[in-house]
Amino acid sequence: xxxxxxxxxxxxxxxxxxxxxxxxxxxxxxxxxxxxxxxxxxxxxxxxxxxxxxxxxxxxxxxxxxxxxxxxxxxxxxxxxxxxxxxxxxxxxxxxxxxxxxxxxxxxxxxxxxxxxxxxxxxxxxxxxxxxxxxxxxxxxxxxxxxxxxxxxxxxxxxxxxxxxxxxxxxxxxxxxxxxxxxxxxxxxxxxxxxxxxxxxxxxxxxxxxxxxx
Amino acid sequence: xxxxxxxxxxxxxxxxxxxxxxxxxxxxxxxxxxxxxxxxxxxxxxxxxxxxxxxxxxxxxxxxxxxxxxxxxxxxxxxxxxxxxxxxxxxxxxxxxxxxxxxxxxxxxxxxxxxxxxxxxxxxxxxxxxxxxxxxxxxxxxxxxxxxxxxxxxxxxxxxxxxxxxxxxxxxxxxxxxxxxxxxxxxxxxxxxxxxxxxxxxxxxxxxxxxxxxxxxxxxxxxxxxxxxxxxxxxxxxxxxxxxxxxxxxxxxxxxxxxxxx
Numbered sequence: 001x002x003x004x005x006x007x008x009x010x011x012x013x014x015x016x017x018x019x020x021x022x023x024x025x026x027x028x029x030x031x032x033x034x035x036x037x038x039x040x041x042x043x044x045x046x047x048x049x050x051x052x053x054x055x056x057x058x059x060x061x062x063x064x065x066x067x068x069x070x071x072x073x074x075x076x077x078x079x080x081x082x083x084x085x086x087x088x089x090x091x092x093x094x095x096x097x098x099x100x101x102x103x104x105x106x107x108x109x110x111x112x113x114x115x116x117x118x119x120x121x122x123x124x125x126x127x128x129x130x131x132x133x134x135x136x137x138x139x140x141x142x143x144x145x146x147x148x149x150x151x152x153x154x155x156x157x158x159x160x161x162x163x164x165x166x167x168x169x170x171x172x173x174x175x176x177x178x179x180x181x182x183x184x185x186x187x188x189x190x191x192x193x194x195x196x197x198x199x200x201x202x203x204x205x206x207x208x209x210x211x212x213x214x
Numbered sequence: 215x216x217x218x219x220x221x222x223x224x225x226x227x228x229x230x231x232x233x234x235x236x237x238x239x240x241x242x243x244x245x246x247x248x249x250x251x252x253x254x255x256x257x258x259x260x261x262x263x264x265x266x267x268x269x270x271x272x273x274x275x276x277x278x279x280x281x282x283x284x285x286x287x288x289x290x291x292x293x294x295x296x297x298x299x300x301x302x303x304x305x306x307x308x309x310x311x312x313x314x315x316x317x318x319x320x321x322x323x324x325x326x327x328x329x330x331x332x333x334x335x336x337x338x339x340x341x342x343x344x345x346x347x348x349x350x351x352x353x354x355x356x357x358x359x360x361x362x363x364x365x366x367x368x369x370x371x372x373x374x375x376x377x378x379x380x381x382x383x384x385x386x387x388x389x390x391x392x393x394x395x396x397x398x399x400x401x402x403x404x405x406x407x408x409x410x411x412x413x414x415x416x417x418x419x420x421x422x423x424x425x426x427x428x429x430x431x432x433x434x435x436x437x438x439x440x441x442x443x444x445x446x447x448x449x450x451x452x453x454x455x456x457x458x459x460x461x462x463x464x465x466x467x468x469x470x471x472x473x474x475x476x
Binding site for chain 2: 094
């Protein structure tokens with residue numbers, strides 16, 4: 001469950017101020033998959049961070065129940081000087097996941113091979129994303145927060161991650177930001193359209209996409 | 215209550231994970247990294263002790279010069295390492311703050327625990343070495359006071375460290391200024407001499423330095439029969455309480471801003 005009660009959020013940059021959310025309230029129950037749409041700079045990623053709790057709102061209250069993932073995106077929070085495996089240990093520890101099982105499943109899924117034991121700073125963007133994706137799939141979350149991470153790696157890896165994701169979405173729900181309408185169609189039950197600090201909620205995904213594309 | 219317990223267990227997990235990670239990034243780069251981490255500050259203490267013994271200084275408190283230097287260096291290092299380590303804590307843990315579970319406060323707590331533990335281990339080793347070489351008679355005037363000094367020194371260093379962390383985060387040049395201010399502190403804290411035996415003029419100036427009081431307190435705790443006339447415990451405790459409160463307040467006020475990418 002996620003609930004926003006009169007939430008406002010703005011950023012200050014230079015002399016200006018950018019309002020991302022202007023007194024927003026909504027509530028979604030467990031198991032609802034949400035797609036977030038909005039033009040570049042509308043604050044989709046910020047909204048996701050607010051949902052995750054990695055950023056705080058200026059005003060209002062955000063209530064959540066269940067285990068939420070961190071926002072899964074390309075810029076994963078890995079310490080470059082540590083190896084992939086050491087980063088994995090850290091994340092397992094903070095989320096109370098079994099280190100041995102997670103390592104095994106990440107090693108199998110990410111196909112990083114020996115690179116898993118090399119410093120993350122030597123990874124390519126694709127390798128980092130693969131590690132992040134494999135890691136998030138290995139830990140049990142009730143809600144996955146996804147920031148444009150689908151479509152990582154080569155075609156075979158994409159196919160595999162899609163399959164894993166579909167499997168996951170049977171048990172867990174997904175809140176995702178994407179520019180790809182196909183992905184939004186595939187995973188979302190409702191769409192949250194973000195523009196000028198306001199949100200519009202559409203139960204009809206097609207209608208939301210049509211509005212967004214206009 | 216259940217919520218509170220859960221939050222507490224998350225925090226405990228996070229702090230533990232941070233400590234292990236810090237240990238790894240700071241010391242674990244090479245196989246002998248952990249040893250080096252102990253060896254380096256130990257060497258610093260022993261070298262100072264050796265130099266002062268060699269140039270034939272004698273300790274005004276009796277016993278060895280090595281012991282005089284050690285009883286000055288330990289409280290000073292505890293304080294100054296905490297103040298600088300916390301100052302850099304936010305910057306070096308920035309990526310980790312993107313995880314919702316990890317708060318700036320957790321990062322601070324992790325560093326404090328690690329730093330204090332390291333300082334105590336190093337101090338104990340050096341004490342052992344001094345005892346083995348007959349530079350220390352293995353007597354402590356008041357174990358209770360030693361523990362108190364460690365607690366107050368930790369609070370003082372951590373409090374200043376919190377203030378430093380927030381200021382350095384907002385003003386990148388702050389770290390350089392702090393470094394400059396700290397340099398004379400090394401000589402104005404009474405590490406290599408006993409403040410209590412200095413002239414009143416010097417004592418009057420050094421009175422405002424809380425670390426000088428901390429060191430005097432530590433020496434009173436370690437040396438049998440040394441009662442410091444300089445030590446003003448009230449001043450030290452007030453100063454410490456104030457800086458801890460101020461540091462926590464600054465961190466609290468800027469905790470959201472710290473998490474935002476800029």
